[in-house]
Amino acid sequence: MNFxxxxxxxxxxxxxxxxxxxxxxxxxLGYTLVYGxxxxxxxxxxxxxxxxxxxxxxxxxxxxxxxxxxAGQAILFLLIGLIAAAVASGGTALALERIAYRPxxxxxxxxxxxxxxxxxxxxxxxxxxxLLLPRLVGGVFPTLFGRERQIVGMPTIIEQxxxxxxxxxxxxxxxxxxxxxxxxxxAMLDWFINRTRYGRxxxxxxxxPETAALMGVNQDRVIMLIFVLGGVxxxxxxxLWSVRFGFTQSSLGFVLGLxxxxxxxxxxxxxxxxxxxxxxxxxxxxxxxATLYTSAWEDVVAFVVLIVVLMFRPTGLLGESLGRARx
Amino acid sequence: xxxxxxxxxxxxxxxxxxxxxxxxxxxDQVVLRFGGVVALNEVxxxxxxxxxxxLIGPNGAGKTTCFNVMTGVFKPTSGQVRxxxxxxxxxxxxxxxxxxxxxxxxxIRLFPEMTAxxxxxxxxxxxxxxxxxxxxxxxxxxxPKPEELPQVTSEAGLxxxxxxxxxxxxxxxxxxxxxxxxRAAEKKSLELLRFVGIQGRANEVARNLSYGDQRRLEIARAxxxxxxxxxxxxxxxGFNPAEKEQLLKLIRQIRxxxxxxxxxxxDMRLVMGVTDRVVVLEFGTKIAEGxxxxxxxxxxxxxAYLGESVDAA
Numbered sequence: 001m002n003f004x005x006x007x008x009x010x011x012x013x014x015x016x017x018x019x020x021x022x023x024x025x026x027x028x029l030g031y032t033l034v035y036g037x038x039x040x041x042x043x044x045x046x047x048x049x050x051x052x053x054x055x056x057x058x059x060x061x062x063x064x065x066x067x068x069x070x071a072g073q074a075i076l077f078l079l080i081g082l083i084a085a086a087v088a089s090g091g092t093a094l095a096l097e098r099i100a101y102r103p104x105x106x107x108x109x110x111x112x113x114x115x116x117x118x119x120x121x122x123x124x125x126x127x128x129x130x131l132l133l134p135r136l137v138g139g140v141f142p143t144l145f146g147r148e149r150q151i152v153g154m155p156t157i158i159e160q161x162x163x164x165x166x167x168x169x170x171x172x173x174x175x176x177x178x179x180x181x182x183x184x185x186x187a188m189l190d191w192f193i194n195r196t197r198y199g200r201x202x203x204x205x206x207x208x209p210e211t212a213a214l215m216g217v218n219q220d221r222v223i224m225l226i227f228v229l230g231g232v233x234x235x236x237x238x239x240l241w242s243v244r245f246g247f248t249q250s251s252l253g254f255v256l257g258l259x260x261x262x263x264x265x266x267x268x269x270x271x272x273x274x275x276x277x278x279x280x281x282x283x284x285x286x287x288x289x290a291t292l293y294t295s296a297w298e299d300v301v302a303f304v305v306l307i308v309v310l311m312f313r314p315t316g317l318l319g320e321s322l323g324r325a326r327x
Numbered sequence: 328x329x330x331x332x333x334x335x336x337x338x339x340x341x342x343x344x345x346x347x348x349x350x351x352x353x354x355d356q357v358v359l360r361f362g363g364v365v366a367l368n369e370v371x372x373x374x375x376x377x378x379x380x381x382l383i384g385p386n387g388a389g390k391t392t393c394f395n396v397m398t399g400v401f402k403p404t405s406g407q408v409r410x411x412x413x414x415x416x417x418x419x420x421x422x423x424x425x426x427x428x429x430x431x432x433x434x435i436r437l438f439p440e441m442t443a444x445x446x447x448x449x450x451x452x453x454x455x456x457x458x459x460x461x462x463x464x465x466x467x468x469x470x471p472k473p474e475e476l477p478q479v480t481s482e483a484g485l486x487x488x489x490x491x492x493x494x495x496x497x498x499x500x501x502x503x504x505x506x507x508x509x510r511a512a513e514k515k516s517l518e519l520l521r522f523v524g525i526q527g528r529a530n531e532v533a534r535n536l537s538y539g540d541q542r543r544l545e546i547a548r549a550x551x552x553x554x555x556x557x558x559x560x561x562x563x564x565g566f567n568p569a570e571k572e573q574l575l576k577l578i579r580q581i582r583x584x585x586x587x588x589x590x591x592x593x594d595m596r597l598v599m600g601v602t603d604r605v606v607v608l609e610f611g612t613k614i615a616e617g618x619x620x621x622x623x624x625x626x627x628x629x630x631a632y633l634g635e636s637v638d639a640a
Binding site for chain 1 (some may be wrong): 382398399400405414418420424425432436437438439440441445448449450453454459462473498509512548549552
């Protein structure tokens, strides 16, 4: 166990962990929003995120982005990437709701059916994306069976440079962008849910769906709204992922989605601020664990922490539902 | 994208005072079966605009079920509910709410983690016109009335310049309809809280309100949807005599604001004191209808209801 390294560069590891956790947190919001209103775990949400990374890759390729563009161009491409990812991810999430979940709700399907549907959708999307990826980058068409999971690199949009250095802790420009953009997106979502009329509708449906309907709240519209919101957050996460890590693959969503889901549960699923807390917490734990042992252990430690937290706080760290998410 | 809506459309619609009694709600031969159980058996009655109608009957007589059919929670097995000439049966609850029927609940059903004000504002939201997209991009502009313009309050300095810029912008480009609707909703909701007498608790989370205040809040929320007909399901349950007296006054005031009231109630004195007409249900069947005096003298009613379970309260 490498305690010297962990405590010797504690600040650096904390910065790394926070910027990693911010992406988890953004994805976790999608799980939490849908769960808060529908009590449904949308396992296909991880693929909503992957669709976002594909959209970023596609948009950057289509607009002919080169490695390391100038500052003006970089901002332009970030905007293009954000719009493409938000539209693609939000659209995918909305399509899932309209095509798969709404028909089930109409038939009053039991919760287990929703869960199986979500897992099935996730698999279907992974395979579709696997077929799509070579087309997107002009590679060979892989066979369905025994296909190697292609990893596709993206052009570097912003070169990592230390932005601020305090002692031996340095925060790179990319880390700062990722962390603060994620925080900004979450603050906007929090404001939307807690301060606007549509957020009021979302909370009303989360707290008491039947009464909300009798008071004139259109439940279907609220549900579409939360899917789109979760999708847009996943799209933003996809852009930040592309900026920070610069690659994608069709099966990217599996582990990442599981981590984001873990983050949502850690913070208290159904709670927006819990998702933020859970995501950052998980990011930190992973980086600390990878330093203490090796990076092969980070997943193990992440899930052990989840189990331990849930033993003592079964409802998660903040342990509230979306309906209760109040300042 | 500029669109000016007429100013009348933003005013709350207050129906005229009861003149000639128009038919508002018609329950026509409604039958509701749950499997073998007949919950409502060919129930028919009418509610006229501007009256207070009492719906009474012993426990399990089908009063709340009757409400549920009217508000679209249950679809009648046969028969029809017509509201202002239009069919109610088969529509979804939000649609029925927009048609002008609203209700409170026997067991209180507020949004427990929202403030009192937010609870009422959820009610007003059903009358808003701006869509999500319209609100997000502030698409619809409305020419503001002078009092709606941003005020210039600061004496001098940057703040004053900023306020002046905002005022000029509003004069030139108009204000977003969404913003004006939000402001109007808040004002109206506060007014409704004042009307039911809990304006001091506007920012309290609903679950922290006292029992009586929660009941009053439910009435305010129901009124916020601008109903033509408001259905109160045992609003006096758990009230002491003084509170019941206040409630009587409130119900009359609701009628005077132009709403028609349907009242389910156990407490006979309350029903007799406030209603214009009473319908009596027993085992899902209507057994009497008439003025409170007539009904309370009806031997069948006395046998079914008054004789057995006059409420002690």
